[in-house]
């Protein structure tokens with residue numbers, strides 16, 4: 001039986017001062033154990049949507065529940081259940097990787113030997129042990145992305161939200177990040193992530209939604225979307241068929 005853990009019902013979002021809705025009557029259910037990809041061109045609304053799912057932004061109207069709970073009434077409870085890996089680095093550049101992670105772990109209520117063990121173990125899993133006492137400002141983009149990921153998962157969240165977790169990283173860092181996410185999912189973590197990497201999403205995601213102009217234009221397993229699009233050999237073909245060739249520049 002599929003157990004829905006994220007429920008999005010008729011959600012709209014209009015930013016203050018904006019003329020148009022960035023999210024436009026969007027409804028979606030995400031089941032426990034999925035790796036769910038939110039895909040779409042620049043400006044489609046991916047970051048806006050995932051920010052609302054994490055409770056960082058409020059919908060203008062509509063409902064979002066996480067395991068049946070709403071941010072309005074149960075924000076504290078939800079925050080213990082979810083992990084968030086934002087697109088922008090949330091790290092302190094003048095602190096070391098170890099110090100940053102001890103800080104983030106403490107924010108999630110971890111402490112003592114448990115916290116030290118989790119920080120040390122995660123740094124090792126993501127290939128960063130050697131650099132744990134170096135300041136973040138000296139780190140490469142790929143190393144910062146890996147520390148950013150650890151900061152969001154130290155408290156072992158049931159549901160993990162990631163906004164473009166592999167943007168701007170080399171293939172080596174990307175592989176380490178994706179393998180780690182697969183391992184977390186195997187151990188029961190539901191993963192919701194935004195990405196521009198359609199090849200990656202095609203193999204990584206159990207389900208995807210393609211978003212354009214703030215609405216979902218298609219949802220399903222990557223295989224289903226390819227089967228339903230005439231002549232599509234891969235998810236990129238489906239994506240182009242649904243969202244078109246036009247550039248999506250915005251400022």
Ligand SMILES: Nc1ncnc2c1ncn2[C@@H]1O[C@H](COP(=O)(O)OP(=O)(O)OP(=O)(O)O)[C@@H](O)[C@H]1O
Pocket residue numbers: 015016018022040041042043044045046047048049250251
């Ligand atoms: N703080 C804001 N104030 C006003 N408009 C915003 C704000 N943030 C985003 N928008 C607008 O909302 C729309 C959706 O933006 P969003 O960042 O969610 O898209 P995205 O799919 O994540 O894009 P990208 O792939 O470029 O990251 C865009 O038209 C954008 O200009």
